[in-house]
Amino acid sequence: MSKRHESKYKINRRLGVNLWGRPKSPVNKREYGPGQHGQRRKKPSDFGTQLMAKQKLKGYYGNISEKQFRRYYADADSRKGDTSENLIGLLERRLDAVVYRMKFVPTVFAARQFVNHGHVLVNGRKVTIPSYMIREGDVITVRTKSRQLPLVLEAVESAERDVPDYITVDHDKMEGTFVRTPQLADVPYPVTMEPNLVIEFYSR
Known part of the structure; x- marks a missing residue:
């Protein structure tokens, strides 16, 4: 298996969602995370919820680096209009x-x-x-x-x-x-994306 496929499947397992909607995703068989503690579930904190939203959005676009993703946030925040919509527009471009x-x-x-x-x-x-x-x-x-x-x-x-x-x-x-340039509602994400939580994460 190529490193690209390994990376893709690790992201799916870690986040517990079929991020790209592909039928071969391991999450289709096992919705819990990898490792011996993967099946333990606990209610995430506000920070954890925001972090998960950020990891999903970053992962969807090929696991963009944190440095680059933070630049997209800064660019989106500096533009007029809704910051979360601006962020989606930048990623889709x-x-x-x-x-x-x-x-x-x-x-x-x-x-x-x-x-x-x-x-x-x-x-x-x-x-x-x-x-x-x-x-x-x-x-x-x-x-x-x-x-x-x-x-x-x-x-x-x-x-x-x-x-x-x-x-x-x-x-x-x-x-x-x-x-x-699309808005969030126009983008065909297979899973629910919450860019508003991503904005909250970076604006803490």
């Missing part, structure tokens, strides 16, 4: 998240690697930074030589998830457009 939403790859972990390896063009230019911030109207294309890769074909044919309406995609051309 990451290039790896957009590539995942467009169903060019099966997982967000694969999306990060896919971008790193130079398989993606933004407005006709190669971008290899997964955290690159996409803007409304940007066109994302899979490079011609990468379109027959097994993971790309697997993702396109998968019925596990749909492309959200804030993105348009033509899988025949392997090209999509980021139409608009």
